[in-house]
Amino acid sequence: MNAPNPDMAAQGLNGARERLVVIGNGMAGCRAVEEILARDATRYAITIFGAEPRVNYNRIMLSPVLAGEKAFEDIIINTQEWYDANGITLVSGDAVVSIDRATCTVTSASGRVEAYDRLLIATGSEPFIIPVPGKDLEGVVAFRDLDDVDKMLAAADKGGDAVVIGGGLLGLEAAHGLSLRGMKVTVIHLMPTLMERQLDEAAGFLLKSELERRGQTILTGADTAEIIGEGGKVAGVRLKDGREIAASIVVMAVGIRPSTALAKSAGLTVERGIVVDDHMVTSDPAILSVGECVQHRGTCYGLVAPLWDMCRSLAEGATGGEAPYSGSVTSTKLKVSGIDLFSAGDFSGGEGCEDIVMRDAARGIYKRVVVKDNRLIGAVLYGDTADGSWYFDLLKREEDISDIREALIFGQAFAQGGGALADPNAAVAALSDDAEICGCNGVTKGKVVDTILGGACSLDMVRSQCKASASCGSCTGLVESLLALTLGDEVKSGPKTMCKCTSFSHDDVRRQIVEKELKAIPAVMQALTWKTPDGCASCRPALNYYLLCAWPGEYVDDQKSRFVNERMHANIQKDGTYSVVPRMWGGVTTPNELRAIADAADKYEARLVKVTGGQRIDLFGIKKEDLPAIWADLNAAGMVSGHAYGKSLRTVKTCVGSEWCRFGTQDSTGLGIKTEQMTWGSWMPHKFKIAVSGCPRNCAEATIKDFGVICVDSGYELHVGGNGGIHLRGTDLLCKVETESQALDMCAAFIQLYREQAWYLERTAPWIERVGLDYVKAQLLDDPEAVSRLAARFRYSQQFMQDDPWARRAAGEDAELHQHLAEFRPFPKPRLLENAQ
């Protein structure tokens, strides 16, 4: 390579200074110069080219400038006087357009040619613009420099609607600024949670809720199809799902790309960024590079902290010293006033990792630290970030935290309060009797201790006797400590908690979902201080059901919290194929339906066709890829999902009844069909089976069903709580009614009572054993209005449930659940890869 030997040049020709040319008057370029000057103020004659027509400023403070919290003057780092005093030539508003490594010169847009002995490339990055139609319209801006901020401010002056594409750090700061400036802001984010690279689901959810509370519209899982224009100007954004959002300005904040074009055309080694060594030297020893444009040990950075470290190494190297840069661990904060959020390190958890979670629902706090091998490896804090820097420091120093582990989550003051205090029990012991334990109910430590001494020997007894921890539950840990301190080993464990993720029982959780109007899984986990970040395979499906039941028509079902059968709307088999059972109302079918079933069995190569114990037909061995197609065929013949897979209404078995049978007293077949039509599609705590028999001979086996009807001459005997499964249980007689419509109402009311009160995975038989038949009877029969109220709630919820899931899948919903991602054929050609989509 024909670059000059920098060491030779360092001797200086005739004692003249070496010429250092810097491309980029931004944060890294100028900091590098400052660091060099601090080490050797006379070594270089420095020229800085800046594409922006201004002095160097603190780019990260553009957010407060946009928000109106700061003026441009406040964020200038180096004034013109600084350049002058240090003999630096600033060429601003003039971008460098080429580098000639043979002659060691750079040329600017205006034609200025500058020779260098050493060149520093600090061109930063460029905003990434998604290549959608309309991206070049007037009013589409990025968020990178002061000019962008000026454009946003001009748009904000006129008011109206703004769309920000991208719900990461930059996008949310832009949205915040624009909304403070009076615009109505919608944030469009591709991923399901905001700032997904920095936050876990729980923190992302809290952030979204807070921004929505402040009036922003946050659309997650939203993919931009097009920016709509009118007369060359932005008018709105169209999403791939067809939704349109009006906007007079669109801010693209979907990411950045290192600005490497100049380096690449000069022939330097460039991968994602300009490749540098540990001294920030590029593949040409005369050329250095620093900032967001570089790639060091495979990593490109997008935050300033690493740049400061890079600049120090660079300056050492450029002034004859040595301080190699070895990469940085980064942390993130969001600069939105009133929202405290911090994230650092790896919080993906898993093998050998322990999550320590603390939630304080009353104060809106979520904290999670991840510990592995007695070291802190990650932290996410929302609502209270005071300890962020302490955690970050522990993380960077890889400090052994075994001594303070118990108290780690409570923060530095607590954990470092010294030996005894690091034990939470000891810390609680040290509290005065007046100290408030339960904020919600104003219960002091003295009161809790008195309650315990008065005989409350379990968490539950404390809750019911003095109300401590009975509301939001965030003081549960403190109450447990007090129990342990006061009673030692005599503490009784309370009623079964839902699972290890919570200290609440099923009933508590259900009650609080309603009382506190919790409408999403992460909201429940936050409000009820879940001990794990995202629950487990046992609580997620339960919560999904409880929410679905509490908020019909409002709650959005969480597919990923459903067991495979309910997610795939078919029963998984031992070989991974599925069985398909179409509904056959009351067990009645037609030649047409049978033909369609037969055709489907042939077409999709069902390996077994079987009549089930529930009076319908099961097709076995269907591949997951074929499910939407077989459902489309069955739908076309008028059949819908039989929910043979669900914690839901299964079948309504009937017998032939009065229409044909010589003993039949009522139209049991007809009533069975009506019952099935009323109840199908309903999600329940467990599966639910119904049968209607035409006389006490009971051919439909109604007395081992969850709800069974025995027709008699004078009307209908209604039976509940039967189970033919693992533990055989005959039904209890609930009551007798005279008309079909009374029977249907009672059925609806009983189901709703069960839906609202049973625990998830508790069938009617064990539920009735637990609460007692008398209780169920009292709920339904004591108050003459009870049945109609419950039945009305059931019918209301059915409006939203009776929507055939097969039809939606057959029409293409959630298609990815049925498709392979791709297929990999390693042979014969190595790189043949076909994408399924």
Next chain:
Amino acid sequence: MIGAPVTGEWIDIGPVTQISPGNARTLPVQGGEEIAIFHTMDNQFYALVNKCPHKHGPLSQGIVHGTVVTCPLHSWNISLKTGEAQGDDKGCVPTIPVRVDAGRIYLLREALVTARAPEKAA
């Protein structure tokens, strides 16, 4: 698969957006095993042979929580990081190294081709 090679040719299997968090999708390998690729709620990606070490249940269909998947057939919990059965259950399914770069998912070719299903547990 502990000790698996982590260098070699990386196969691009498409954008990260194809798998939403908390879900998994499958990649059949001709002449090899079907691979399950998981996206956790914390936006990490993992890949395992899509066969539970117990009785070969399709792990891609399980519920994902933390970095564990619960097998849909008999609820064994399998670590996405190591493929190891958790708790009292014994067994391990091979993992395939995954890399995410610039929004795309890459799998290590060598591991894709050589990974074999575990023996079914007795």
